[in-house]
Amino acid sequence: MAAEKGADNKTTDVNHDVLKSTQTIIHEALERLGYPEEVYELLKEPLRMLTVKIPVKMDDGSTKVFTGYRAQHNDAVGPTKGGVRFHPDVTENEVKALSIWMTLKCGIVNLPYGGGKGGIICDPRKMSFRELENLSRGYVRAISQIVGPTKDIPAPDVFTNSQIMAWMMDEYSRIDEFNSPGFITGKPLVLGGSHGRESATAKGVTICIREAAKKRGIKLEGARVVIQGFGNAGSFLAKFMHDAGAKVIGISDAYGGLYDEEGLDIDYLLDRRDSFGTVTTLFKNTISNKELLELDCDILVPAAIENQITEENANNIKAKIVVEAANGPTTLEATEILTNRGILLVPDVLASSGGVTVSYFEWVQNNQGYYWTEEEVEEKLEKVLVNSFNTVYQTAQSRRVNMRLAAYMIGVRRVAEASRFRGWI
Ligand SMILES: NC(=O)C1=CN([C@@H]2O[C@H](COP(=O)(O)OP(=O)(O)OC[C@H]3O[C@@H](n4cnc5c(N)ncnc54)[C@H](O)[C@@H]3O)[C@@H](O)[C@H]2O)C=CC1
Ligand SMILES: O=C(O)CCC(=O)C(=O)O
Structure with missing residues (x-):
């Protein structure tokens, strides 16, 4: 376990209430889809x-x-x-x-x-x-x-x-x-876990990066990638990016970041990280999380916590593509700034959906008592993610909105329709 040191950035920022900003986007998505106000009343809180x-x-x-x-x-x-x-x-x-x-x-x-x-x-x-x-x-x-x-x-x-x-x-x-194996997912294999669940979030992010890079004409081979967070999502992603021939030039954890413009030794870092995704405490020459996010790179992946890209640093982000592995890493204001600057932002609700997709596969396998191979899981995940990426991308194009709003429109429509058929609204 890592030595105890304070995190170099705090999660809770009272100026960035993630619930409020989510409600704002839900409201806009519903309005654009023509739903009445009572649908918003139903969806704005759990x-x-x-x-x-x-x-x-x-x-x-x-x-x-x-x-x-x-x-x-x-x-x-x-x-x-x-x-x-x-x-x-x-x-x-x-x-x-x-x-x-x-x-x-x-x-x-x-x-x-x-x-x-x-x-x-x-x-x-x-x-x-x-x-x-x-x-x-x-x-x-x-x-x-x-x-x-x-x-x-x-x-x-x-x-x-x-x-x-x-x-x-x-x-x-x-x-x-x-x-009751179907009570929870992400279990060890021997207790009814699914092949591919551990790496599923990062696999999904990798697919989104690949598809987004295609849209922007960026080759993954040799692309400079920066990843914030070296836990489940971030560390598997670093490995997948490295295997795809990209150069992972920066990674971080709660205590700081590591940077090497020639590319970090990902296998070594994976070997040395602890179970909480801490690795930087083993090194002397570290940078801060703030510096990491502003590194010159092609692809930036926040894979840690909320409110990391804000109006304070959005103008300093140098990546061409930002793919959100973490939930809620970019504020509303920062989303607008990045969009206006022509940076392609693939939102959390799409990019990080690989985890819950394979959790669903795990639950289905638990319910049927029949288990799939890793190849079967990967093939199914690939189809779901490519299809979802394209649907969100095309919706963004046709509606002339950013990918976050497009993704929200798709997400809220489904729950609004289900609620309507049930007679709730
Ligand atoms: N594990 C999963 O299946 C999924 C995770 N996510 C999201 O991905 C993000 C990361 O989750 P995991 O990798 O599962 O967590 P984890 O616990 O495996 O790793 C978290 C990483 O974030 C770092 N971290 C924690 N506090 C930090 C701070 N204040 N500043 C900078 N770094 C900090 C930790 O040091 C660690 O490297 C979260 O937003 C999570 O909600 C999204 C979908 C699925
Ligand atoms: O795997 C799941 O069921 C949920 C994963 C999750 O919490 C997330 O996608 O944020």
Whole structure:
């Protein structure tokens, strides 16, 4: 585990309320599609938001009470689906926004789900394995009444992984008195996980980068790539970019960044990173996350947390293409600046949808009890992502809007239509 040092940039920026900015884009998307105001009233907040207190016995004998959330944005299309985040900066509004983004993502890639999301305010980097297990199990007990394989299906997100999914699945199976692999996705293979889930988010981002590069006439071979975040999404992506012949010249984690204009030694960094995606603490010559985002490059991929590209630095971004692996890394104002500067921005709700797509495949395999090969999973993911990228790109062209608004229009239309057929609006 990494040495404890403070993050070189903080997540929570009161000036950038991710819920408010999401609501603004949803409103605009609905207006352009001609939906009445009541549809916005239905979609602007989750249908359900549960706040829970989780008492955990710590290793020193004390009891610490953690706060957790589970938001279920909309289940008109199907059960809600989305990851659980363990992070010190988790807030209620952030979890709400993350659940809305899940509804949009599932709509864009056409999965039979609505959006959900969970989070616990904690710093897992400062907790022991046993404390983390107790917290994971306590969270499942606290939310057990509103989740389940046909109600709401959690998955990994920032600072959660397949081990945490395994503990959560085991706890739910005890409550349900049933072996319930379909309760959660992102599990280890031996517990009903799917081939390709671990690398799915990065695979999806890679497909979006490839398609976006084609649109801009950029060859991936030799392209200079900068990636913020070296966890599940960022580290697999660095590997895929490296394998595609691109030059990964910058990567970062919560503590800083590494830069080499000749290209970083990705295999070495992958080997040295810890389970929380920390690697830069091992090096002396680091740059800040702020400097990393402004590096001269062809492709920039924010793959860490929200509000990283803002009106303060959007004019300094030098990339030709920005592909959002993270949820909500670019503010509304920054999206406008990048668009006006002719930078192609592939939005989170499309670019990061590979994870939930393979989670869906995992759930389908759990439900049918018949498992697919890695090749089958990859082939299916490729089709879904290429198709979704082209639909969003073409919508953006025909509607003369940026790709984020185009993606929102596709996502909200699906949930609005499902709600209408159900007679909700
Ligand atoms: N894991 C998944 O399947 C999916 C993840 N995402 C999104 O991708 C992003 C990254 O998630 P994962 O890779 O799963 O998380 P992770 O926990 O595996 O890695 C997170 C990375 O972000 C860095 N980080 C954390 N706080 C930071 C800060 N304040 N400044 C800069 N870097 C910071 C960490 O050091 C680490 O390198 C998140 O926005 C997540 O919601 C989106 C879709 C699916
Ligand atoms: O895999 C999933 O079900 C959800 C992944 C997720 O939380 C996300 O796409 O933000």
